[in-house]
Amino acid sequence: MIPFEYLEHTADIKFRAYGKTPAEMLSNAAAALFKSMVEPATIVVKETWKVELKAFDLEDLAYQWLCEIVFLFETESAVFATFSVNLEQDGTESMRLLAEIGGERIDLERHAFENEVKAITRHKFGIKKNEVWCIQVILDV
Amino acid sequence: MAEISKINDNTYEVPIGYRPGMRVPGRIFVSAALRDMVESGTIDQVANVANLPGIVNYSMAMPDAHLGYGFPIGGVAAFREEDGIISPGGVGFDINCGVRLLRTDLQATNVQPRINTLIDALFEAIPSGLGATGRLHVSDQQLTEVFTNGSQWAVEEGYGVEADLSHCEESGHMPGADQAQVSVRARKRGRPQLGTLGSGNHFLEIQRVEEIYDEPVAKKFGLFKGQITVMIHCGSRGAGHQICTDHLEVLTRAVKKYNIDIPDKQLACAPLGSPEADNYFGAMVCAANYAWANRHIIAHWTREVFERYFPGSKLDLVYDVAHNVAKIEEHQVDGKRERLYVHRKGATRAFGPSRSEVQVAYQGIGQPVLIPGSMGTSSYVLCGNDRALDLTFGSACHGAGRVMSRSQALKLFTGQNVKAALNRDGIVVKATSPSMLAEEAPQVYKPSGDVVDVVHNLGIATKVARLVPLGVSKG
Incomplete structure (x- = not known):
């Protein structure tokens, strides 16, 4: 299983991320999102950030999770390389995501920036489970 | 499935029935050559927009149309106040992404020998690219004023002059801002980014007026052959992106609440008059005003740089247009005057002389319509015609429009060879990332002249001047 792959899109960035579990899929999706912004090889993990999110279903949780990474990138001026995700059921009505993100503060001398991701779109956003879990995402750049 | 039909040389119709649920037909304004470049996904998006309640006449796509999310890029649609909707999918994440054109009193012959120095200085003076922080440190209170007053705030703070406001769409600030609808997260993203250009297709360009098509109008716009102009393309930065993200969530729920059938989740919307619609509109206005202030500040720093190298030079605002806004x-409409919510996503207003919204300076003429080319190709200034009101609710295209994906561009070009090719054409480029230059290579866009010709030939707006790039600063 490849962790993620980028697909052709005229104006924006489209990717699919995979996982044996929903948590692994979300971790790989975060890595795909971030690789489109900054070359991961240029990032050293020096700090960690904790994320806790709640949503009605996995799709909403996935959307919030990716939005949160863009938000943290901009507001913390940090770049991320590791994404450890845990999911748990929160009662019968909602799901919770607990994650630890590893990275460091932006260093313009060292970090090789690629695209500016403005936002995660809802266009053709979706999750499927066949042999493995798969999420499809289109980023507005 | 119903077939697309040709209405005239520059208009194609997507009939009701092309996709299920269409309430009105679609209209795509392209020439035969550009028609071949319109992807089927883009046509599907035109058809999807035609599903939305209260849509008037047509779901439209301008000649630069390409695949977007929700609306196509280059999409225009108007919705009746009584039974229509508002959708962030028809505005985009970069609310009031737009273009501003400054004219100078300098001749290209004087500027060209110093173009390298000038571009370096502009690149230094105007923060751009990913990870860049602004030169400005606004307080929370100041940010509130930016959201409410836009360019007006900038002028009061000493960025730009009063005359700028009367040469700017909406005078640089739209009424109806509702601070309460802007989240703490949007404020947090927006605050450090005021006065930054951003990345991707955003740019600051020094240009030369290469060709004048309409002398009398060019004179009214203050343009002459051989003149140096400056074009700035950017938007509302993280503030706008977050406002759109936040309200998309709310409107995703509103779609279920109001039982609206949408073919694409990005077309989430709410009925006009509902609290969800009002709240989005109020927040969108805040982002639009932020974008006008942003372009105003960047224009001010551009003037400072020109003053350093060309003391006493004058940079007057020709116009500033929004191209992502409702x-x-x-x-x-059918012989009746109606209040509509006109969504333009990657489309520019092109109002003719009859509209009261046209600034005093251009009344009786029509507004300047600014259509930037890609990094190495011509940009155009056109003049809005009243004919556009019948055809497109007074709208024109916003640029050249992409035809090649970023990954394809990266396979074909490198930043280095794109830069070298532009240098051979006498164009100096400064950018933060080489891969970004490759992704924005001139070849990834449609030929800007072809796109503009459609607008001209349809009578939406008339060609006034063609501007060629001399130097580009990219994020």
Whole structure:
């Protein structure tokens, strides 16, 4: 299983991320999102950030999770390389995501920036489970 | 499935029935050559927009149309106030992404020998690219004023002059801002980014007026052959992106609440008059005003740089247009005057002389319509015609439009060879990332002249001047 792959899109960035579990899929999706912004090889993990999110279903949780990474990138001026995700059921009505993100503060001398991701779109956003879990995402750049 | 039909040389119709649920037909304004470049996904998006409640006349796509999310890029649609909707998918994440054109009193012959120095200085003076922080440190209170007053705030703070406001769409600030609808997260993203250009297709360009098509109008716009102009393309930065993200969530729920059938989740919307619609509109206006202030500040720093190298030079604002926004406008529909919410996503207003919204300076003429080319190709200034009101609710295209994906561009070009090719054409480029230059290579866009010709030939707007790039600063 490849962790993620980028697909052709005229104006924006489209990717699919995979996982044996929903948590692994979300971790790989975060890595795909971030690789489109900054070359991961240029990032050293020096700090960690904790994320806790709640949503009605996995799709909403996935959307919030990716939005949160863009938000943290901009507001913390940090770049991320590791994404450890845990999911748990929160009662019968909602799901919770607990994650630890590893990275460091932006260093313009060292970090090789690629695209500016403005936002995660809802266009053709979706999750499927066949042999493995798969999420499809289109980023507005 | 119903077939697309040709209406005239520059208009194609997507009939009701092309996709299920269409309430009105679609209209794609392209020439035969550009028609071949319109992807089927883009046509599907035109058809999807035609599903939305209260849509008037047509779901439209401008000649630069390409695949977007929700609306296509280059999409225009108007919705009746009584039974229509508002959708962030028809505005985009970069609310009031737009273009501003400054004219100088300098001749290209004087500027060209110093173009390298000038571009370096502009690149230094105007923060751009990913990870860049602004030169400005606004307080929370100041940010509130930016959201409410836009360019007006900038001028009061000493960025730009009063005359700028009367040469700017909406005078640089739209009424109806609702601070309460802007989240703490949007404020947090927006605050450090005021006065930054951003990345991707955003740019600051020094240009030369290469060709004048309409002398009398060019004179009214203050343009002459051989003149140096400066074009700035950017938007509302993280503030706008977050406002759109936040309200998309709310409107995703509103779609279920109001039982609206949408073919694409990005077309989440709410009925006009509902609290969800009002709240999005109020927040969108805040982002639009932020974008006008942003372009105003960047223009001010551009003037400072020119003053350093060309003391006493004058940089006057020709115009500033929004190309990602929803506006409340009155239009003639079936012989009746109606209030409509006109969504323009990657489309520029192109109002002719009859509209009261046209600034005093251009009344009786029509507004300047600014259409940037890609990094190495010509940009155009056109003049809005009243004919556009009947055809497109007074809208024109916003640029050249992409035809090649970023990954394809990266396979074909490198930043280095794109830069070298532009240098051979006498164009100096400065950018933060080489891969970004490759992704924005001139070849990834449609030929800007072809796109502009459609607008001209349809009578939406008339060609006034062609501007060629001399130097580009990219994020």
